[in-house]
Amino acid sequence: MKKKSGIFSKIYLWVVxxxxxxxxxxxxxxxxxxxxxxxxxxGFSTKWYEAMFNNRSIMEAIWYTVLIAVIATIVSTFVGTxxxxxxSKSKKIVKxxxxxxxxxxxxxxxxxxxxxxxxLFSSLRIKTGFTTMLLAHIAFCIPxxxxxxMPRLRTLDPNIAEAAMDLGCTPLQAMFKVIIPQIxxxxxxxxxxxxxxxxxxFVISLFTTGPGVSNISIYVYSNVKRVNPTINALSAVIVxxxxxxxxxxxxxxxxxxxxxxxxxxxxxxx
Amino acid sequence: MIIVxxxxxxxxxxxxxxxxxxxxxxxxxxxxxxxxxxxFPGVLWKSLxxxxxTTIICIAIGYPTAYIMARQKPKSQGLTxxxxxxxxxxxxxxxxYAWKGILGRLGVPGEISVYVGMVYxxxxxxxxxxxxxLSKIDASLITAAHDLGADxxxxxxxxxxxxxxxxxxxxxxxxxxxxxxxxxxxxxxxGGQYVLIGNLIEDYFVSTGDWNFGSAISLxxxxxxxxxxxxxxxxxxxxxxx
Numbered sequence: 001m002k003k004k005s006g007i008f009s010k011i012y013l014w015v016v017x018x019x020x021x022x023x024x025x026x027x028x029x030x031x032x033x034x035x036x037x038x039x040x041x042x043g044f045s046t047k048w049y050e051a052m053f054n055n056r057s058i059m060e061a062i063w064y065t066v067l068i069a070v071i072a073t074i075v076s077t078f079v080g081t082x083x084x085x086x087x088s089k090s091k092k093i094v095k096x097x098x099x100x101x102x103x104x105x106x107x108x109x110x111x112x113x114x115x116x117x118x119x120l121f122s123s124l125r126i127k128t129g130f131t132t133m134l135l136a137h138i139a140f141c142i143p144x145x146x147x148x149x150m151p152r153l154r155t156l157d158p159n160i161a162e163a164a165m166d167l168g169c170t171p172l173q174a175m176f177k178v179i180i181p182q183i184x185x186x187x188x189x190x191x192x193x194x195x196x197x198x199x200x201x202f203v204i205s206l207f208t209t210g211p212g213v214s215n216i217s218i219y220v221y222s223n224v225k226r227v228n229p230t231i232n233a234l235s236a237v238i239v240x241x242x243x244x245x246x247x248x249x250x251x252x253x254x255x256x257x258x259x260x261x262x263x264x265x266x267x268x269x270x
Numbered sequence: 271m272i273i274v275x276x277x278x279x280x281x282x283x284x285x286x287x288x289x290x291x292x293x294x295x296x297x298x299x300x301x302x303x304x305x306x307x308x309x310f311p312g313v314l315w316k317s318l319x320x321x322x323x324t325t326i327i328c329i330a331i332g333y334p335t336a337y338i339m340a341r342q343k344p345k346s347q348g349l350t351x352x353x354x355x356x357x358x359x360x361x362x363x364x365x366x367y368a369w370k371g372i373l374g375r376l377g378v379p380g381e382i383s384v385y386v387g388m389v390y391x392x393x394x395x396x397x398x399x400x401x402x403x404l405s406k407i408d409a410s411l412i413t414a415a416h417d418l419g420a421d422x423x424x425x426x427x428x429x430x431x432x433x434x435x436x437x438x439x440x441x442x443x444x445x446x447x448x449x450x451x452x453x454x455x456x457x458x459x460x461g462g463q464y465v466l467i468g469n470l471i472e473d474y475f476v477s478t479g480d481w482n483f484g485s486a487i488s489l490x491x492x493x494x495x496x497x498x499x500x501x502x503x504x505x506x507x508x509x510x511x512x
Contacts, residue, residue: 009338013350016335016397019390020357023368030371109451109495111468112488115475119485200361202454207475220363221454224370235364242359250352 024239031236036229048233055230061219064130068215069198072137077191079138080145085179087146088153099150102143113140114207121208129210136208137198144197145190152186310470314490317467321449324388328396328445329438331389336400336437337430340407351401358394366391366458373459383459388449396441403437404430439506446502447495467491 034043052058087095117136121128156179164174180187202217209218216238220231339350357365366387373383407430415425453468467487474484 009334009341012334013338016331016393017350017353020354020394023365023372023390024357024360026372027364027368107447107496107499108492109447109468109488111451111453111471112492115471115481115484115488118475119481196359200359202361202363217361217363220361220367221458224367224458231367235361235368238361238364243356246352246356246359 027232028236028239031229031232033229033232048229049237052230052233052237057214058219058230058234061214061216064133064213065199065215065217068130068134068137069195071134072141072198073191073195075138076141076145076194077187080142080190080194081149081180081183081187083142084146084149084153085175087150088156102146106143106147110203111207114204117204118207127210128208130213133205133209133213133215136204137201140201140204141194141198144193145187148190148193149183149186152183156182310487313465313470314467314494317450317491318494320384320388320466321446324385324392324449325396325442325446327385327389328393329441332393332396332441333400333438336397336404336434339397339401340404347405351398354394354397362391363454363458366455370458380460380464383461384456384464387455387459388452391452391455392445392449395444399441399444400434400437403434403440407433436506439502442502443499446498450495451491 030041031048032044032046033041034045034047083098087098114136117132117139118128121132121135126132160178160182161171161174164178165171169177200217201215202221205215206218206221209215214222216234220234223231339347339354342350369383369387369390373386378386411429411433412425415429420428451468451471453466453472456464456466457469471484471488471491474480474487478484
Protein backbone atom coordinates (compact mmCIF):
# COMPACT_ATOMS: atom_id res chain seq x y z
CA MET A 1 0.00 0.00 0.00
CA LYS A 2 2.72 2.48 -0.86
CA LYS A 3 2.33 5.04 -3.54
CA LYS A 4 2.91 8.70 -4.09
CA SER A 5 -0.19 10.65 -3.24
CA GLY A 6 -1.46 13.40 -5.47
CA ILE A 7 -1.98 17.03 -4.52
CA PHE A 8 -5.71 16.49 -4.22
CA SER A 9 -5.42 13.75 -1.62
CA LYS A 10 -2.91 15.79 0.34
CA ILE A 11 -5.31 18.71 0.48
CA TYR A 12 -8.12 16.38 1.52
CA LEU A 13 -6.06 14.99 4.38
CA TRP A 14 -5.15 18.46 5.59
CA VAL A 15 -8.79 19.56 5.47
CA VAL A 16 -9.80 16.60 7.66
CA UNK A 17 -6.97 17.32 10.09
CA UNK A 18 -7.92 21.00 10.14
CA UNK A 19 -11.45 19.93 11.06
CA UNK A 20 -10.02 18.00 14.03
CA UNK A 21 -7.88 20.87 15.26
CA UNK A 22 -10.17 23.81 14.52
CA UNK A 23 -12.13 23.73 17.81
CA UNK A 24 -8.96 23.13 19.81
CA UNK A 25 -7.19 26.18 18.39
CA UNK A 26 -10.39 28.17 18.65
CA UNK A 27 -10.78 27.57 22.37
CA UNK A 28 -7.09 28.23 23.06
CA UNK A 29 -7.31 31.48 21.07
CA UNK A 30 -10.38 32.74 22.91
CA UNK A 31 -8.97 31.82 26.29
CA UNK A 32 -6.78 34.91 25.84
CA UNK A 33 -9.71 37.16 24.97
CA UNK A 34 -10.15 40.26 27.08
CA UNK A 35 -13.93 40.38 26.91
CA UNK A 36 -16.41 37.68 27.81
CA UNK A 37 -17.41 37.12 24.21
CA UNK A 38 -16.82 33.79 22.54
CA UNK A 39 -17.22 35.26 19.09
CA UNK A 40 -15.34 38.56 19.06
CA UNK A 41 -11.71 38.95 20.04
CA UNK A 42 -11.21 42.31 21.72
CA GLY A 43 -7.69 42.12 23.05
CA PHE A 44 -5.09 39.97 24.71
CA SER A 45 -5.49 39.14 28.37
CA THR A 46 -4.65 36.35 30.77
CA LYS A 47 -7.30 37.28 33.30
CA TRP A 48 -9.42 34.19 32.65
CA TYR A 49 -6.48 32.01 33.59
CA GLU A 50 -6.18 33.94 36.84
CA ALA A 51 -9.91 33.60 37.38
CA MET A 52 -9.64 29.89 36.73
CA PHE A 53 -6.83 29.31 39.20
CA ASN A 54 -8.71 31.33 41.80
CA ASN A 55 -11.96 29.46 41.22
CA ARG A 56 -12.31 26.97 44.02
CA SER A 57 -14.79 24.65 42.34
CA ILE A 58 -12.62 24.34 39.23
CA MET A 59 -9.57 23.52 41.31
CA GLU A 60 -11.61 20.98 43.26
CA ALA A 61 -12.87 19.42 40.04
CA ILE A 62 -9.30 19.07 38.74
CA TRP A 63 -8.18 17.60 42.06
CA TYR A 64 -11.02 15.05 42.09
CA THR A 65 -10.39 14.11 38.46
CA VAL A 66 -6.68 13.45 39.05
CA LEU A 67 -7.18 11.75 42.41
CA ILE A 68 -9.87 9.40 41.11
CA ALA A 69 -7.91 8.64 37.94
CA VAL A 70 -4.78 7.77 39.95
CA ILE A 71 -6.53 5.56 42.53
CA ALA A 72 -8.75 3.90 39.92
CA THR A 73 -5.72 3.17 37.73
CA ILE A 74 -3.71 1.62 40.57
CA VAL A 75 -6.56 -0.52 41.91
CA SER A 76 -7.93 -1.60 38.54
CA THR A 77 -4.47 -2.45 37.21
CA PHE A 78 -3.79 -4.57 40.28
CA VAL A 79 -7.17 -6.34 40.29
CA GLY A 80 -7.29 -6.68 36.51
CA THR A 81 -3.82 -8.20 36.26
CA UNK A 82 -4.49 -10.72 39.02
CA UNK A 83 -7.83 -11.62 37.43
CA UNK A 84 -6.17 -12.11 34.06
CA UNK A 85 -3.46 -14.33 35.55
CA UNK A 86 -6.09 -16.33 37.42
CA UNK A 87 -8.16 -16.67 34.28
CA SER A 88 -5.26 -17.96 32.25
CA LYS A 89 -4.97 -20.82 34.72
CA SER A 90 -8.68 -21.65 34.98
CA LYS A 91 -10.84 -23.99 32.94
CA LYS A 92 -11.88 -23.14 29.43
CA ILE A 93 -15.58 -22.66 30.25
CA VAL A 94 -14.83 -20.26 33.09
CA LYS A 95 -12.48 -18.37 30.83
CA UNK A 96 -15.08 -18.09 28.08
CA UNK A 97 -17.83 -16.88 30.39
CA UNK A 98 -15.68 -14.34 32.18
CA UNK A 99 -14.33 -13.00 28.89
CA UNK A 100 -17.87 -12.57 27.56
CA UNK A 101 -18.98 -10.80 30.73
CA UNK A 102 -15.84 -8.70 30.56
CA UNK A 103 -16.81 -7.51 27.10
CA UNK A 104 -20.28 -6.42 28.22
CA UNK A 105 -19.48 -2.94 29.54
CA UNK A 106 -17.57 -2.15 26.39
CA UNK A 107 -20.51 -3.05 24.13
CA UNK A 108 -23.08 -1.55 26.42
CA UNK A 109 -23.92 2.11 25.97
CA UNK A 110 -22.18 4.07 28.71
CA UNK A 111 -25.40 5.57 29.96
CA UNK A 112 -26.82 2.09 30.64
CA UNK A 113 -23.73 1.11 32.65
CA UNK A 114 -24.00 4.43 34.45
CA UNK A 115 -27.60 4.07 35.58
CA UNK A 116 -26.86 0.47 36.50
CA UNK A 117 -24.26 1.69 38.98
CA UNK A 118 -26.57 4.41 40.21
CA UNK A 119 -29.39 1.95 40.91
CA LEU A 120 -26.99 -0.46 42.58
CA PHE A 121 -25.57 2.18 44.92
CA SER A 122 -28.98 3.54 45.85
CA SER A 123 -30.42 0.10 46.55
CA LEU A 124 -27.46 -0.70 48.79
CA ARG A 125 -28.18 2.62 50.51
CA ILE A 126 -24.68 3.89 49.80
CA LYS A 127 -24.65 7.66 49.79
CA THR A 128 -23.44 8.92 46.42
CA GLY A 129 -20.33 11.04 46.32
CA PHE A 130 -16.61 10.59 46.02
CA THR A 131 -16.59 6.92 47.09
CA THR A 132 -19.31 5.82 44.69
CA MET A 133 -17.71 7.65 41.79
CA LEU A 134 -14.36 6.05 42.61
CA LEU A 135 -15.90 2.57 42.91
CA ALA A 136 -17.65 2.97 39.55
CA HIS A 137 -14.42 4.15 37.94
CA ILE A 138 -12.49 1.18 39.31
CA ALA A 139 -15.20 -1.15 38.06
CA PHE A 140 -15.34 0.18 34.52
CA CYS A 141 -11.53 0.32 34.22
CA ILE A 142 -10.93 -3.32 35.15
CA PRO A 143 -12.23 -4.79 31.85
CA UNK A 144 -9.78 -2.66 29.87
CA UNK A 145 -6.86 -3.89 31.98
CA UNK A 146 -7.91 -7.53 31.64
CA UNK A 147 -8.32 -7.04 27.90
CA UNK A 148 -4.79 -5.75 27.44
CA UNK A 149 -3.10 -8.22 29.82
CA MET A 150 -4.81 -11.36 28.46
CA PRO A 151 -3.10 -11.46 25.03
CA ARG A 152 0.33 -11.23 26.70
CA LEU A 153 -0.48 -14.13 28.98
CA ARG A 154 -1.59 -16.24 26.05
CA THR A 155 1.85 -16.00 24.48
CA LEU A 156 3.52 -16.92 27.77
CA ASP A 157 4.85 -20.45 28.18
CA PRO A 158 2.60 -22.12 30.80
CA ASN A 159 5.51 -24.11 32.19
CA ILE A 160 7.55 -21.06 33.02
CA ALA A 161 6.03 -20.57 36.48
CA GLU A 162 6.51 -24.22 37.33
CA ALA A 163 10.12 -24.07 36.18
CA ALA A 164 10.69 -21.13 38.49
CA MET A 165 9.16 -23.00 41.42
CA ASP A 166 11.22 -26.11 40.66
CA LEU A 167 14.27 -23.91 40.87
CA GLY A 168 13.30 -22.93 44.39
CA CYS A 169 11.03 -19.92 43.98
CA THR A 170 8.03 -19.53 46.23
CA PRO A 171 4.77 -19.04 44.25
CA LEU A 172 4.86 -15.35 45.15
CA GLN A 173 8.42 -15.00 43.91
CA ALA A 174 7.52 -16.87 40.74
CA MET A 175 4.74 -14.39 40.15
CA PHE A 176 6.73 -11.22 40.75
CA LYS A 177 10.08 -12.29 39.34
CA VAL A 178 8.96 -14.36 36.37
CA ILE A 179 5.36 -13.78 35.28
CA ILE A 180 4.95 -10.06 35.95
CA PRO A 181 8.13 -8.98 34.09
CA GLN A 182 7.05 -11.05 31.10
CA ILE A 183 3.66 -9.37 30.82
CA UNK A 184 4.85 -5.89 31.80
CA UNK A 185 3.99 -4.41 28.41
CA UNK A 186 0.35 -5.48 28.68
CA UNK A 187 0.07 -4.19 32.24
CA UNK A 188 1.45 -0.79 31.27
CA UNK A 189 -0.89 -0.56 28.26
CA UNK A 190 -3.83 -1.52 30.48
CA UNK A 191 -2.90 1.05 33.12
CA UNK A 192 -2.64 3.78 30.47
CA UNK A 193 -6.03 2.84 29.03
CA UNK A 194 -7.54 2.83 32.52
CA UNK A 195 -6.07 6.24 33.34
CA UNK A 196 -7.28 7.92 30.19
CA UNK A 197 -10.74 6.31 30.47
CA UNK A 198 -11.10 7.49 34.04
CA UNK A 199 -9.64 10.94 33.39
CA UNK A 200 -11.99 11.65 30.49
CA UNK A 201 -15.07 9.96 31.84
CA PHE A 202 -18.25 11.95 31.95
CA VAL A 203 -21.39 9.83 31.68
CA ILE A 204 -20.63 7.32 34.44
CA SER A 205 -19.29 10.04 36.73
CA LEU A 206 -22.39 12.18 36.26
CA PHE A 207 -24.71 9.41 37.44
CA THR A 208 -22.58 8.06 40.28
CA THR A 209 -21.41 11.25 41.93
CA GLY A 210 -23.17 13.06 44.74
CA PRO A 211 -23.71 16.69 45.68
CA GLY A 212 -20.55 18.79 45.82
CA VAL A 213 -18.28 16.31 44.08
CA SER A 214 -17.61 16.83 40.39
CA ASN A 215 -14.81 16.12 37.97
CA ILE A 216 -13.68 18.31 35.07
CA SER A 217 -16.27 16.87 32.66
CA ILE A 218 -19.17 17.39 35.04
CA TYR A 219 -18.00 20.91 35.80
CA VAL A 220 -17.88 21.81 32.11
CA TYR A 221 -21.27 20.20 31.52
CA SER A 222 -23.02 22.03 34.32
CA ASN A 223 -21.45 25.41 33.59
CA VAL A 224 -21.75 25.85 29.84
CA LYS A 225 -25.31 27.11 29.83
CA ARG A 226 -24.06 30.58 30.68
CA VAL A 227 -21.16 32.24 28.86
CA ASN A 228 -18.21 31.36 31.01
CA PRO A 229 -14.74 32.28 29.77
CA THR A 230 -13.01 30.50 32.66
CA ILE A 231 -14.03 27.28 30.93
CA ASN A 232 -12.04 28.41 27.90
CA ALA A 233 -9.01 28.82 30.13
CA LEU A 234 -9.65 25.42 31.73
CA SER A 235 -10.00 23.80 28.30
CA ALA A 236 -6.84 25.50 27.10
CA VAL A 237 -4.89 24.27 30.14
CA ILE A 238 -6.08 20.71 29.42
CA VAL A 239 -4.92 21.12 25.82
CA UNK A 240 -1.48 22.31 26.98
CA UNK A 241 -1.02 19.47 29.45
CA UNK A 242 -2.18 16.75 27.05
CA UNK A 243 -0.01 18.09 24.23
CA UNK A 244 3.03 18.33 26.50
CA UNK A 245 2.56 14.79 27.80
CA UNK A 246 2.04 13.37 24.30
CA UNK A 247 5.09 15.16 22.95
CA UNK A 248 7.21 13.85 25.81
CA UNK A 249 5.87 10.32 25.38
CA UNK A 250 6.44 10.34 21.62
CA UNK A 251 9.61 12.36 21.33
CA UNK A 252 11.67 11.01 24.22
CA UNK A 253 11.89 7.44 22.83
CA UNK A 254 12.83 8.92 19.44
CA UNK A 255 15.71 10.91 20.94
CA UNK A 256 16.81 7.92 22.99
CA UNK A 257 16.84 5.77 19.86
CA UNK A 258 18.85 8.34 17.98
CA UNK A 259 21.36 8.54 20.82
CA UNK A 260 21.61 4.78 20.91
CA UNK A 261 22.27 4.70 17.18
CA UNK A 262 24.90 7.41 17.54
CA UNK A 263 26.49 5.39 20.30
CA UNK A 264 26.50 2.28 18.19
CA UNK A 265 28.10 4.02 15.22
CA UNK A 266 30.73 5.49 17.51
CA UNK A 267 31.43 2.07 18.94
CA UNK A 268 31.64 0.61 15.47
CA UNK A 269 34.09 3.23 14.27
CA UNK A 270 36.23 2.63 17.32
CA MET B 271 -19.65 -5.36 39.61
CA ILE B 272 -20.58 -5.84 35.98
CA ILE B 273 -23.63 -8.06 36.03
CA VAL B 274 -25.40 -6.77 39.12
CA UNK B 275 -25.93 -3.22 37.81
CA UNK B 276 -27.45 -4.69 34.66
CA UNK B 277 -29.83 -6.83 36.68
CA UNK B 278 -30.81 -3.78 38.70
CA UNK B 279 -31.94 -2.03 35.53
CA UNK B 280 -34.04 -5.03 34.53
CA UNK B 281 -35.53 -5.17 38.02
CA UNK B 282 -36.44 -1.49 38.02
CA UNK B 283 -37.82 -1.59 34.50
CA UNK B 284 -40.36 -4.25 35.40
CA UNK B 285 -41.52 -2.78 38.68
CA UNK B 286 -43.56 0.19 39.84
CA UNK B 287 -42.21 3.19 41.62
CA UNK B 288 -41.64 3.35 45.35
CA UNK B 289 -41.55 -0.29 46.33
CA UNK B 290 -38.88 -1.88 48.46
CA UNK B 291 -37.27 -5.26 47.86
CA UNK B 292 -39.89 -6.94 50.04
CA UNK B 293 -42.95 -5.73 48.19
CA UNK B 294 -42.10 -6.15 44.55
CA UNK B 295 -44.79 -5.66 41.99
CA UNK B 296 -43.98 -6.94 38.57
CA UNK B 297 -45.46 -4.83 35.84
CA UNK B 298 -45.23 -4.15 32.14
CA UNK B 299 -46.73 -0.69 32.55
CA UNK B 300 -43.43 1.07 31.95
CA UNK B 301 -43.08 -0.57 28.57
CA UNK B 302 -46.73 -0.02 27.69
CA UNK B 303 -46.29 3.66 28.54
CA UNK B 304 -43.30 3.91 26.24
CA UNK B 305 -45.07 2.51 23.24
CA UNK B 306 -48.53 4.02 23.79
CA UNK B 307 -47.26 7.60 23.76
CA UNK B 308 -46.14 8.55 20.23
CA UNK B 309 -43.47 10.90 21.64
CA PHE B 310 -41.20 8.16 23.01
CA PRO B 311 -40.97 5.89 19.95
CA GLY B 312 -40.55 9.11 17.97
CA VAL B 313 -37.51 10.08 20.03
CA LEU B 314 -36.11 6.57 19.71
CA TRP B 315 -36.57 6.68 15.94
CA LYS B 316 -34.93 10.11 15.77
CA SER B 317 -31.91 8.86 17.76
CA LEU B 318 -31.49 5.82 15.53
CA UNK B 319 -31.81 7.95 12.40
CA UNK B 320 -29.29 10.45 13.72
CA UNK B 321 -26.80 7.71 14.65
CA UNK B 322 -27.24 6.08 11.25
CA UNK B 323 -26.66 9.33 9.35
CA THR B 324 -23.64 10.09 11.56
CA THR B 325 -22.22 6.66 10.77
CA ILE B 326 -22.75 7.13 7.03
CA ILE B 327 -21.08 10.56 7.07
CA CYS B 328 -18.18 9.10 9.07
CA ILE B 329 -17.68 6.34 6.49
CA ALA B 330 -17.96 8.83 3.61
CA ILE B 331 -15.33 11.15 5.09
CA GLY B 332 -13.30 8.53 6.93
CA TYR B 333 -12.75 5.99 4.17
CA PRO B 334 -10.93 8.32 1.75
CA THR B 335 -8.94 9.74 4.68
CA ALA B 336 -7.82 6.29 5.80
CA TYR B 337 -7.10 5.32 2.19
CA ILE B 338 -4.87 8.35 1.66
CA MET B 339 -3.16 7.71 5.01
CA ALA B 340 -2.40 4.11 4.13
CA ARG B 341 -0.81 5.20 0.84
CA GLN B 342 1.59 7.64 2.46
CA LYS B 343 5.25 6.96 3.09
CA PRO B 344 5.68 4.87 6.27
CA LYS B 345 7.32 7.76 8.10
CA SER B 346 4.51 10.24 7.47
CA GLN B 347 1.96 7.50 8.24
CA GLY B 348 3.10 7.39 11.86
CA LEU B 349 2.85 11.15 12.11
CA THR B 350 -0.65 11.30 10.60
CA UNK B 351 -1.88 8.56 12.93
CA UNK B 352 -0.51 10.58 15.84
CA UNK B 353 -2.22 13.72 14.53
CA UNK B 354 -5.55 11.89 14.27
CA UNK B 355 -5.28 10.35 17.74
CA UNK B 356 -4.07 13.48 19.53
CA UNK B 357 -7.44 15.28 19.73
CA UNK B 358 -9.00 12.12 21.18
CA UNK B 359 -6.90 12.55 24.32
CA UNK B 360 -8.49 15.88 25.05
CA UNK B 361 -11.69 15.65 27.04
CA UNK B 362 -14.72 15.05 24.79
CA UNK B 363 -16.78 17.65 26.60
CA UNK B 364 -14.14 20.29 26.21
CA UNK B 365 -13.93 19.68 22.48
CA UNK B 366 -17.71 19.70 22.08
CA TYR B 367 -17.90 22.88 24.10
CA ALA B 368 -15.35 24.49 21.77
CA TRP B 369 -17.62 23.76 18.81
CA LYS B 370 -20.41 25.64 20.52
CA GLY B 371 -18.52 28.90 20.08
CA ILE B 372 -17.61 28.29 16.45
CA LEU B 373 -21.05 27.12 15.36
CA GLY B 374 -22.78 29.84 17.33
CA ARG B 375 -20.64 32.45 15.61
CA LEU B 376 -21.49 31.05 12.20
CA GLY B 377 -25.15 30.89 13.10
CA VAL B 378 -25.48 27.21 12.29
CA PRO B 379 -28.91 25.83 13.27
CA GLY B 380 -29.22 23.32 16.11
CA GLU B 381 -29.75 20.13 14.16
CA ILE B 382 -26.73 20.63 11.89
CA SER B 383 -24.64 21.61 14.92
CA VAL B 384 -25.51 18.31 16.56
CA TYR B 385 -24.41 16.46 13.42
CA VAL B 386 -21.13 18.36 13.32
CA GLY B 387 -20.50 17.53 16.97
CA MET B 388 -21.32 13.85 16.47
CA VAL B 389 -19.18 13.45 13.35
CA TYR B 390 -16.36 15.37 15.01
CA UNK B 391 -16.34 13.13 18.07
CA UNK B 392 -16.68 9.79 16.31
CA UNK B 393 -14.81 10.27 13.02
CA UNK B 394 -11.33 9.45 14.46
CA UNK B 395 -12.56 6.00 15.53
CA UNK B 396 -13.80 5.26 12.02
CA UNK B 397 -10.60 6.52 10.37
CA UNK B 398 -8.34 4.50 12.66
CA UNK B 399 -10.32 1.28 12.22
CA UNK B 400 -10.35 1.52 8.42
CA UNK B 401 -6.70 2.58 8.38
CA UNK B 402 -5.69 -0.47 10.43
CA UNK B 403 -7.55 -2.77 8.03
CA LEU B 404 -6.06 -1.05 4.97
CA SER B 405 -2.49 -1.11 6.24
CA LYS B 406 -2.74 -4.84 6.92
CA ILE B 407 -3.39 -5.56 3.23
CA ASP B 408 -0.41 -7.26 1.65
CA ALA B 409 1.12 -4.92 -0.94
CA SER B 410 1.93 -7.84 -3.20
CA LEU B 411 -1.81 -8.45 -3.66
CA ILE B 412 -2.14 -5.03 -5.27
CA THR B 413 0.90 -5.67 -7.47
CA ALA B 414 -0.54 -9.05 -8.42
CA ALA B 415 -3.82 -7.44 -9.44
CA HIS B 416 -1.96 -4.91 -11.58
CA ASP B 417 0.15 -7.65 -13.14
CA LEU B 418 -2.98 -9.55 -14.01
CA GLY B 419 -4.22 -6.59 -15.98
CA ALA B 420 -6.54 -4.82 -13.53
CA ASP B 421 -6.54 -1.03 -13.72
CA UNK B 422 -6.61 1.27 -10.65
CA UNK B 423 -10.39 1.26 -10.38
CA UNK B 424 -10.74 -2.51 -10.74
CA UNK B 425 -7.98 -3.15 -8.23
CA UNK B 426 -9.67 -0.92 -5.73
CA UNK B 427 -13.15 -2.35 -6.19
CA UNK B 428 -12.17 -6.03 -6.35
CA UNK B 429 -9.14 -6.21 -4.04
CA UNK B 430 -8.70 -3.28 -1.68
CA UNK B 431 -12.32 -2.53 -0.86
CA UNK B 432 -13.41 -6.09 0.03
CA UNK B 433 -10.30 -6.60 2.15
CA UNK B 434 -10.90 -3.41 4.12
CA UNK B 435 -14.59 -4.00 4.86
CA UNK B 436 -13.83 -5.61 8.22
CA UNK B 437 -12.35 -2.27 9.30
CA UNK B 438 -15.49 -0.49 8.15
CA UNK B 439 -17.65 -2.90 10.16
CA UNK B 440 -15.69 -2.42 13.39
CA UNK B 441 -15.75 1.31 12.69
CA UNK B 442 -19.54 1.15 12.46
CA UNK B 443 -19.81 -0.46 15.89
CA UNK B 444 -17.51 2.17 17.37
CA UNK B 445 -19.53 5.03 15.86
CA UNK B 446 -23.14 3.85 15.79
CA UNK B 447 -23.34 2.51 19.36
CA UNK B 448 -22.11 5.59 21.22
CA UNK B 449 -23.97 7.86 18.78
CA UNK B 450 -27.35 6.30 19.62
CA UNK B 451 -27.00 6.90 23.34
CA UNK B 452 -25.03 10.14 23.23
CA UNK B 453 -26.70 12.83 25.27
CA UNK B 454 -24.30 15.64 25.93
CA UNK B 455 -23.62 16.41 22.27
CA UNK B 456 -27.30 17.12 21.50
CA UNK B 457 -27.67 18.92 24.81
CA UNK B 458 -24.61 21.16 24.37
CA UNK B 459 -24.98 21.89 20.67
CA UNK B 460 -28.71 21.48 20.05
CA GLY B 461 -29.59 24.50 22.14
CA GLY B 462 -31.89 22.62 24.51
CA GLN B 463 -34.40 21.96 21.72
CA TYR B 464 -32.93 18.71 20.62
CA VAL B 465 -34.02 15.65 22.59
CA LEU B 466 -32.60 12.22 21.87
CA ILE B 467 -33.10 8.95 23.71
CA GLY B 468 -30.05 9.57 25.91
CA ASN B 469 -31.44 12.94 27.00
CA LEU B 470 -34.74 11.24 27.80
CA ILE B 471 -33.01 8.73 30.06
CA GLU B 472 -31.01 11.47 31.75
CA ASP B 473 -34.17 13.50 32.37
CA TYR B 474 -36.02 10.61 33.94
CA PHE B 475 -33.14 9.86 36.27
CA VAL B 476 -31.89 13.32 37.14
CA SER B 477 -34.86 15.67 36.91
CA THR B 478 -38.06 13.65 37.11
CA GLY B 479 -36.75 10.95 39.41
CA ASP B 480 -38.90 8.27 37.78
CA TRP B 481 -36.19 5.62 37.81
CA ASN B 482 -38.49 2.78 36.80
CA PHE B 483 -39.58 4.39 33.58
CA GLY B 484 -36.00 5.54 32.93
CA SER B 485 -34.82 1.96 33.34
CA ALA B 486 -37.46 0.74 30.92
CA ILE B 487 -36.27 3.25 28.30
CA SER B 488 -32.63 2.25 28.72
CA LEU B 489 -33.54 -1.43 28.54
CA UNK B 490 -35.37 -0.87 25.27
CA UNK B 491 -32.35 1.03 23.96
CA UNK B 492 -29.90 -1.64 25.12
CA UNK B 493 -31.94 -4.36 23.38
CA UNK B 494 -32.06 -2.41 20.13
CA UNK B 495 -28.31 -1.85 20.29
CA UNK B 496 -27.68 -5.54 20.96
CA UNK B 497 -29.78 -6.43 17.93
CA UNK B 498 -27.91 -3.99 15.70
CA UNK B 499 -24.61 -5.34 17.05
CA UNK B 500 -25.71 -8.83 16.15
CA UNK B 501 -26.62 -7.72 12.62
CA UNK B 502 -23.28 -5.96 12.10
CA UNK B 503 -21.37 -8.97 13.38
CA UNK B 504 -23.28 -11.19 11.02
CA UNK B 505 -22.52 -8.84 8.15
CA UNK B 506 -18.87 -8.99 9.13
CA UNK B 507 -18.91 -12.78 9.03
CA UNK B 508 -20.60 -12.80 5.62
CA UNK B 509 -17.97 -10.42 4.32
CA UNK B 510 -15.19 -12.62 5.61
CA UNK B 511 -16.69 -15.77 4.11
CA UNK B 512 -16.79 -14.14 0.70
